[in-house]
Amino acid sequence: MSTRNSAGLSADDHELAGEYVLGTLDAARRRAVQARLADEPALQAAVLAWEDRLLPLSDLAEPATPSAHLWRRIERSLNALAPRPAPAAAPWWRNWHSLSLWRGLAAGGFATAAVLAGMLVMREMAPPPTTRFMVVLVAPDDKAPGWVVQAGSASRIELIPLGSVEVPADKALQFWTKADGWSGPVSLGLVTPGQRLEVPAGKLPALQPNQLFELTLEPRTGSPTGKPTGPIRYIGRAVKVM
Amino acid sequence: MPSPSADFDYEATLAACAGGRHSALHALYEQEGPRLLGVVQRIVRDRALAEDIVHDACVNIWTRASTFDPARGSARGWIYSVARNLALNAVRDGQREVVVDEDTATTLDARASLEAWHDMADAFAWQASAGRIAHCLEQLEPVRRNCVLHAYVDGFSHGEIARRLDAPLGTVKAWIKRSLAALRECMT
Structure with a gap:
């Protein structure tokens, strides 16, 4: 609970935090508290504890329907705030050496490690085929892990969902892989959101460390060109597991 | 919604x-x-x-x-x-600041004043509030409950609450102070 970090704070400061959240401090005292919050974690914890204590009282205010243009106004502000780079025109697999792609994947490393740790625990509990390679596929924008690829035996690899994914009705997720030295990605088939997919390993050469796996958004029947055409939804590379 | x-x-x-x-x-x-x-x-x-x-x-x-x-x-x-x-x-x-003499505020006998407010009606349907806060609000006298709710929900200042309840400013300050202490104790 949030009170734990406010231990040791004086009763006066707890009360000050309460009056701050309640809203009864005058402008000068409000500003004084706001100035202290930046470098006093204990006071901050006391304020957050009061926010949570009093939050249910928010329901006493009658909800009001925002005017239709309010969201558009907010969205315009978000766009003005941080113009996002336009999607690259080249297919992703041509940006193979793109630094930002790999930086992004490295940033996902922490989540990857957490998922790997979880998977390894599961392995201990249910001794199954030895996993030699593992891939965690993360969303490129927020690095949220979405899928895991396991190559547990020489005969197949398995794509395992970590949660549910929404795909527009006229679209499908397509599973791709590309190892170093290949001319382009190879399709491993269409994926049903939320369901495992088994790929017989006979369809592809032996897995390599760093081999890339991707899920892209494609037309419902799959990419018309045999190469990825839509945006990347999940991406990851193979890690050798002892 | x-x-x-x-x-x-x-x-x-x-x-x-x-x-x-x-x-x-x-x-x-x-x-x-x-x-x-x-x-x-x-x-x-x-x-x-x-x-x-x-x-x-x-x-x-x-x-x-x-x-x-x-x-x-x-x-x-x-x-x-x-x-x-x-x-x-x-x-x-945007508000004019109401200067309160802190000593006056704390020396006022807020508990004695409470007697006069004993029969005050609730200004809010707080009973529907979720979780522990409803139980803890119930332990407060109605007038102190109203002070807390006018402050949190209406965003009233001490002065505005005092005017709304027709109570002395120092008394309102003392009521809120004690209500917060009681709520924190009840909810911790």
Whole structure:
């Protein structure tokens, strides 16, 4: 609970935090508290504890329907705030050496490690085929892990969902892989959101460390060109597991 | 309007906002927009200003989402604190400051004054409030309960509460002080 970090704070400061959240401090005292919050974690914890204590009282205010243009106004502000780079025109697999792609994947490393740790625990509990390679596929924008690829035996690899994914009705997720030295990605088939997919390993050469796996958004029947055409939804590379 | 149910993952939504997904903020706006506007409008008592503040709150939530720490409080509490702070800053900054002699405030015998207020009616239907707060509010005398609710829900200052209840300012200050202490003890 949030009170734990406010231990040791004086009763006066707890009360000050309460009056701050309640809203009864005058402008000068409000500003004084706001100035202290930046470098006093204990006071901050006391304020957050009061926010949570009093939050249910928010329901006493009658909800009001925002005017239709309010969201558009907010969205315009978000766009003005941080113009996002336009999607690259080249297919992703041509940006193979793109630094930002790999930086992004490295940033996902922490989540990857957490998922790997979880998977390894599961392995201990249910001794199954030895996993030699593992891939965690993360969303490129927020690095949220979405899928895991396991190559547990020489005969197949398995794509395992970590949660549910929404795909527009006229679209499908397509599973791709590309190892170093290949001319382009190879399709491993269409994926049903939320369901495992088994790929017989006979369809592809032996897995390599760093081999890339991707899920892209494609037309419902799959990419018309045999190469990825839509945006990347999940991406990851193979890690050798002892 | 969706209810503030356990079905909506406020934490994951903030994480997605921190990751730059507009759709996450939009989902949050769909989920909480009317309630946020209601809370803000009650405090600032002006529709256009309330929408300005909800706009600013959403932009703040977006830019500060990465600073939210789930170990230190709830995501929904954090979201409302952003909006309420902007609303309270707006009304307090425009207000003439009421100077209270602190000594007078604390030497007033607030408990004796309570007797006169014993039969005061509740100004809020607080009984429906979720969780522990309802139980703890019940332990307060109605007049002190009204002070807390006029402050939190209406955004009233000490002076405004004193005028609304026709009570001495120092007494109102003392009531609120003691109510907060009682609430913290009850809810810890």
